[in-house]
Amino acid sequence: MEKETIVIIGGGITGLSAAYYLQKSIQEKNLPYEIKLIEASNRLGGKIDTLKRDGFIIERGPDSIIVRKKPGVKLVEELGLKDKMIRNGTGQSYILVNGELHKMPKGAFMGIPKDIEGFLESELVSPEGKKRALLDLEMGKGEEEADQSLGAFLRRRLGDELVENEIEPLLAGIYSGDIDEMSLMATFPNFYHLVQKYGSLIKGLQETIPTPPKPTGKKVPGVFFSFKEGLGIVVDKLVEKLNEESITMEKAVTHIEKIDSGYQLSLSDGEIVTASAVIATTPHQTIPKMFNDIEFLNVLTDVPSSSVANVALAFDQSAIKQDIDGTGFVVSRNNDYRITACTWTHKKWPTTTPEGKALIRCYVGRPNDQEVVDLPDEELINIVLHDLNKTMNITAKPEFSVISRWKNVMPQYTVGHLERIEKVRDEANKHLPGVFLAGSSFEGVGIPDCIEQGEKAVEQVLEFLQL
Ligand code: FAD
Numbered sequence: 001m002e003k004e005t006i007v008i009i010g011g012g013i014t015g016l017s018a019a020y021y022l023q024k025s026i027q028e029k030n031l032p033y034e035i036k037l038i039e040a041s042n043r044l045g046g047k048i049d050t051l052k053r054d055g056f057i058i059e060r061g062p063d064s065i066i067v068r069k070k071p072g073v074k075l076v077e078e079l080g081l082k083d084k085m086i087r088n089g090t091g092q093s094y095i096l097v098n099g100e101l102h103k104m105p106k107g108a109f110m111g112i113p114k115d116i117e118g119f120l121e122s123e124l125v126s127p128e129g130k131k132r133a134l135l136d137l138e139m140g141k142g143e144e145e146a147d148q149s150l151g152a153f154l155r156r157r158l159g160d161e162l163v164e165n166e167i168e169p170l171l172a173g174i175y176s177g178d179i180d181e182m183s184l185m186a187t188f189p190n191f192y193h194l195v196q197k198y199g200s201l202i203k204g205l206q207e208t209i210p211t212p213p214k215p216t217g218k219k220v221p222g223v224f225f226s227f228k229e230g231l232g233i234v235v236d237k238l239v240e241k242l243n244e245e246s247i248t249m250e251k252a253v254t255h256i257e258k259i260d261s262g263y264q265l266s267l268s269d270g271e272i273v274t275a276s277a278v279i280a281t282t283p284h285q286t287i288p289k290m291f292n293d294i295e296f297l298n299v300l301t302d303v304p305s306s307s308v309a310n311v312a313l314a315f316d317q318s319a320i321k322q323d324i325d326g327t328g329f330v331v332s333r334n335n336d337y338r339i340t341a342c343t344w345t346h347k348k349w350p351t352t353t354p355e356g357k358a359l360i361r362c363y364v365g366r367p368n369d370q371e372v373v374d375l376p377d378e379e380l381i382n383i384v385l386h387d388l389n390k391t392m393n394i395t396a397k398p399e400f401s402v403i404s405r406w407k408n409v410m411p412q413y414t415v416g417h418l419e420r421i422e423k424v425r426d427e428a429n430k431h432l433p434g435v436f437l438a439g440s441s442f443e444g445v446g447i448p449d450c451i452e453q454g455e456k457a458v459e460q461v462l463e464f465l466q467l
Contacts, residue, residue: 003034006461007265007273009253009290010281011039012046013447014439016238017075017454018279023242025458031467036273037242038265040252040282044239047409047440048447050232051402055354057230058312060404062447063349063361064088064224065231069448071455073225079237081227088222089348094329096337097124097165101329101391107211110188111167112158114205129161133202140199149415150187151180157201169330173341175445176308176410178367186413228351231447253282256290262434277434277464279457283409284441296427299420303441304412307373308365311384312345312402315358319396329391338364338372339387357399360388377403411441418443436460 006022008015019037026033043049047061065072067087076082094101095111105122107115113133120130136157144153150171154163168179175182184192194204227233239247248267255266262276280287285305288297328343339362346353346360353359362384364372372383381401388394421442428435438453 001032003032004262004276005034005036005274006277006279006465007253007263007275008035008037008279008281009265010046010439011037011041011044011247011249012281012439012450013048013235014281014450014454015039015046015279016044016235016242017451018281018438018457019242019246020075020078020238021455021458022279022461023246025462025467029467033276033465033467035243035246036248036275037246038248038251038253038267038273040250040268042250044247044249045232045235047406048231048235049404050230052230053402054314054400056314056357056359057228057349057352058359058402059226059230059361060310060312060402061406062231063343063345064226065447067223067225069446069452071452072446072448075451076225076234079234079241081233081237084227084229084233085225086228086349086351088224088226089327089350090220090222091347092326094324094326095124095166095169096329096331096335096391099335099390101324105166108166109205109209111162111170112154112205113162113202114209114211116202124165125162129159129165132159133162135159136202137200141195144192144195146192147183147185147415147419149180150182150184150191151178153184153191154179154201157195164334165332169332169340172367173330173363175413176306176365177412181367181412181414183413183415183417186417226349230352253290255292256435258432277436277461279436279438279454279461281439281454281457283439284411284437285408287437291432294431296424296431299424300441303417303420304414305408306365306367306410306412307370307405307407308363308410309373309380309403309405310361310363311380312359312361312404313381313384313388313398314353314400315360315394315396315398317356317358319394320358320392321395322391322393324392333366337387337390338366338369338383340364340366342388362388373405373407377401411445434461434464436464 008018019035022035049060051058093104102124105118107118113119171179195201198204251267251269253265254268257264263278265273284300284303288301327348330341331337341363343361346358436457438457440450
């Protein structure tokens, strides 16, 4: 019997996870379908990109996966990689405020205090700032609107000073965006629900986020995981599990047309593929281009994306004269720094770095400093070294550096994002039945969120095809 085809567009973690779960269902239920995963570039993994050089493991994109979100760990277990998981080193981390490094206060969640005593001892916020933040405990839930900017919500609950000195540098780094533009409900809906339930964000976090056990001298495992070989091993394993003939690379999907039996996809080399169902996992901007003339998709063109770059610098350990005990720091906006974060990778992930060497990775690309991403390599490295030398005394040039630019690919979930996406999906159900949208542009940028969306899209395809 001739098999029908289900196409997955994009070979990042969302597309690869979808292909993996779809292949599993096809095999388990012996379904008369085959998979075609189409990837435009010459490599798989999308933003996951591990580079091996001179004994170093350098992550050009994500460096770790959070343990707390189950779909990540579940997939890793299915791939037989559980025994290879490593946890991050749990040293002190810092926030750079007004030109000085301050220890990240204990007992805080994303910079929001849970341990009041620890908060009162912290030097990051003035006595007035502390008083203002603690008003959250007495404010009640008020007339909170569900969706609003994350910044407006936090500033109202906790005051500007705590938000700017402690919370913003942590949150902005995750989304590479401006918290005053980001949607509360698309990023941290739990914050809204906690205020509704407990009348206070601080109280809500105290009640629901477990307090870490008191130090016993034993090492506590970190909250993130990776692998000695880097995150690329997850991509390699997924590819190994997939039928080789189901993967097409170096061909972009350029156009999709609805036909009676499903969809006809045109690829960049002229090939035509017919599919019964399609899972699109590309960045959102490409979707209206592939389905041109479909008006309801145009809203995706307006979803902004920001750029970031990271600069990995490899040194001999002896070059770092003023070593700081810890794993790295984030930079608040009230500094004349252009780097936004710095990880002492050799301490956070010791297996990335050969003995006697140091690996430092810094980010640039604040919302109001996007042009930095386009600077020539040498200028960018000099900016990073200049900033690093304000906190660490580095006397030698790096042995080598690796710059990774991520241009216009960090989707920004601005206020109203979830509603907009839901509307697009509703319209797609009506006018493009059998087409499903998944990936970091839609419902979460974290790797576990992407894996979950890939798996969910497979369930939707199976339901649509009544399998
Ligand atoms: P992508 O990885 O972008 O994959 C989409 C794929 O579609 C690409 O391979 C692209 O080539 C392909 N494509 C595009 N157009 C077409 C077309 N027309 N036809 C065919 N193929 C096409 N997350 C974490 O959980 N932990 C972290 O530590 C972390 N750090 C990050 C650091 C950086 C620098 C970046 C950039 C992201 C980070 N993230 C992190 C986020 C996470 O890496 C991404 O959200 C996730 O990898 C996105 O996966 P995806 O499959 O949805 O998209």
